[in-house]
Amino acid sequence: MRKLHLFLIKSFLPPFIATFFIAIFVLFMQFLWKWVDELIGKGLETEIILKFIYYAAARLVPLALPIAMLIASIMTFGKLAERQELSALKSSGISLSKIMTPLLVVSVFISIISFSYSNYVLPVANLKSGTLIYDIQKTKPALNIREGEFYTEIDGYTIKVNKKDYLTNILYGIIIYDHSSQQSNDKVIIADSAEMKITDNEQYLEIKLHNGSSYIEVYNEDRLKNYAHQRINFKENIIRFDLKKFGLKRSDESIYKNHYSMMSVQQLSKSIDSLEKKLSERENHFIQNYTEKFNIDLTRGSSDTIKNNRNKREIIDLTINKVKSTKSILKSNSDDLRYRKSIINRHKIEWHRKFSLAFACIILYIIGASLGSIIKKGGFSIPILVSILLFILYHILNISGEKQVKEVGLDPLIGMWIANLIFTPLSFFLLYKATTDSSLLDFSYYKQFINKLYSIGKLNKS
Numbered sequence: 394m395r396k397l398h399l400f401l402i403k404s405f406l407p408p409f410i411a412t413f414f415i416a417i418f419v420l421f422m423q424f425l426w427k428w429v430d431e432l433i434g435k436g437l438e439t440e441i442i443l444k445f446i447y448y449a450a451a452r453l454v455p456l457a458l459p460i461a462m463l464i465a466s467i468m469t470f471g472k473l474a475e476r477q478e479l480s481a482l483k484s485s486g487i488s489l490s491k492i493m494t495p496l497l498v499v500s501v502f503i504s505i506i507s508f509s510y511s512n513y514v515l516p517v518a519n520l521k522s523g524t525l526i527y528d529i530q531k532t533k534p535a536l537n538i539r540e541g542e543f544y545t546e547i548d549g550y551t552i553k554v555n556k557k558d559y560l561t562n563i564l565y566g567i568i569i570y571d572h573s574s575q576q577s578n579d580k581v582i583i584a585d586s587a588e589m590k591i592t593d594n595e596q597y598l599e600i601k602l603h604n605g606s607s608y609i610e611v612y613n614e615d616r617l618k619n620y621a622h623q624r625i626n627f628k629e630n631i632i633r634f635d636l637k638k639f640g641l642k643r644s645d646e647s648i649y650k651n652h653y654s655m656m657s658v659q660q661l662s663k664s665i666d667s668l669e670k671k672l673s674e675r676e677n678h679f680i681q682n683y684t685e686k687f688n689i690d691l692t693r694g695s696s697d698t699i700k701n702n703r704n705k706r707e708i709i710d711l712t713i714n715k716v717k718s719t720k721s722i723l724k725s726n727s728d729d730l731r732y733r734k735s736i737i738n739r740h741k742i743e744w745h746r747k748f749s750l751a752f753a754c755i756i757l758y759i760i761g762a763s764l765g766s767i768i769k770k771g772g773f774s775i776p777i778l779v780s781i782l783l784f785i786l787y788h789i790l791n792i793s794g795e796k797q798v799k800e801v802g803l804d805p806l807i808g809m810w811i812a813n814l815i816f817t818p819l820s821f822f823l824l825y826k827a828t829t830d831s832s833l834l835d836f837s838y839y840k841q842f843i844n845k846l847y848s849i850g851k852l853n854k855s
Contacts, residue, residue: 397482398495404472405496409465416457416464421450441525448522455511455750460784462500463757467776469496470765479766489828493762500758508751515747516655523655538564538589550634554587563588567602569632582607584630592633602630653740661744665737672733679726731801738798738805745809752813753787756820763823787812 425446470493473479482492538544544552555566564587571580584605592599607630609623656664760783768775790812798808807814 397487397492401469401492401495402499405465405469405499408468409461412464412468413457413461416460417450417453420453420457421446424449424453444525445522448518448525451518452515452522455507455515455747458503458507459750459753459757459787460780462503462754463761463784464777464780466496466500466758466761467765467768467780470762471768471770471776472765474766474769489766490824493759496762497755497758500755504751504754507754508747511747511750512657516657519652520655523652562590567605569600580607580609582630582632597633600632600634602627602632604628605630653736653743656740656743658744658747661740665740665744668733668737668740672730672737675733676730679730734801735799738801741805742795742798742809745805749791749809749813753816756813756816757784757787759820760816760823763820763827766827767823787816790815 470479473482479489479492483489538552538554538557540554540557542553549572551570551572553568554564557564565585567582567584567587569582569584571582582602582605584602586603588601588603590599590601591597605627607625607627609625653661653664761780764779764783765776768779770776791809794803794808794811797803798805
């Protein structure tokens with residue numbers, strides 16, 4: 394049995410390692426598709442690009458492991474069945490479950506590695522990746538602004554540029570629409586060129602404009618008739634934006650450590666407890682200090698008005714104003730509570746993800762081994778096709794559940810485990826079919842069945 398176990402492990406490891414790196418590559422290409430326009434040919438150093446690729450690939454390991462388990466197990470057992478080695482083992486009195494046991498132990502070991510990686514390594518990779526993205530944006534602040542497109546990430550401003558020089562970080566043909574005042578879009582700035590940089594204290598984004606004009610509408614009593622405006626020409630003009638409004642923060646890693654994607658299970662558990670306690674306090678405070686007060690004030694206000702002034706119109710106006718005020722505050726507090734719940738759910742998503750992806754390694758191994766025994770095909774043909782279809786289904790279920798949790802429409806426990814909850818009974822069903830030598834996915838069986846039907850049809854016609 395020991396030789397058999399070693400043989401199975403040796404047969405499993407090469408396709409597992411190969412498919413793992415293929416999965417990493419495919420997932421990374423999907424991720425890189427989002428960033429390729431922002432990285433290639435933008436004047437970034439090769440070292441920075443390589444670091445970005447390294448950290449991005451490191452973040453994909455927990456997702457690549459279940460894919461590799463599924464494909465490798467289908468290929469291994471499909472190859473054994475195709476060569477009749479699986480049939481020979483069964484005829485010698487060894488059941489399929491015993492044949493699968495050594496690799497089941499390997500899958501458990503890999504699931505432990507997956508969890509440990511997600512718990513200890515992945516938070517560091519997310520931390521390094523987040524700070525690196527900030528450093529890229531800090532050294533190349535114009536990176537997020539695309540040529541010929543309106544950039545609206547700065548509150549109160551819209552920016553459009555005709556051309557960018559990524560090596561010098563200079564923008565050409567820049568238009569800035571300033572709608573930060575109460576009068577909305579009342580100022581437009583046009584310049585031939587501009588430079589963007591972060592100030593030395595890293596608190597402001599600075600845009601230095603060259604050779605341009607600013608157009609400002611003047612609001613006065615006669616504005617509707619005359620549409621007065623001012624035009625100011627300049628050779629150089631400087632505009633500064635607070636980095637908080639620009640969506641950037643200081644690159645000190647300690648600031649990012651409180652983000653849920655950069656925490657271990659222990660840290661997430663503590664953070665969830667703290668956030669839930671604050672949410673409970675907020676809900677109790679709202680009930681005690683707002684809801685009861687509104688009811689009392691509304692009743693008192695109406696009775697006092699009736700006693701002192703019998704004017705029905707005043708009573709109605711007072712009631713309407715209080716109802717509107719109550720509705721506004723209730724909506725504000727409701728939005729605040731919903732936001733707090735969504736943050737808690739995002740913490741719980743990360744907490745459950747570490748366990749669910751690790752558990753998926755075991756479930757997908759059982760599915761893969763069972764399917765390989767049934768399909769009886771090895772190599773990269775049918776096993777790859779079946780594996781891709783199954784994992785796409787698994788991934789869709791996983792993403793859909795996560796989306797519902799983020800929208801506070803589903804409990805995190807259900808949302809993050811729904812794929813495993815569906816695939817677990819499927820794995821036992823396929824395992825049962827494999828142990829009973831079912832022809833569930835034996836394509837030669839279906840081919841013979843179709844040929845029989847065709848022959849019967851010919852006989853009936855004749």
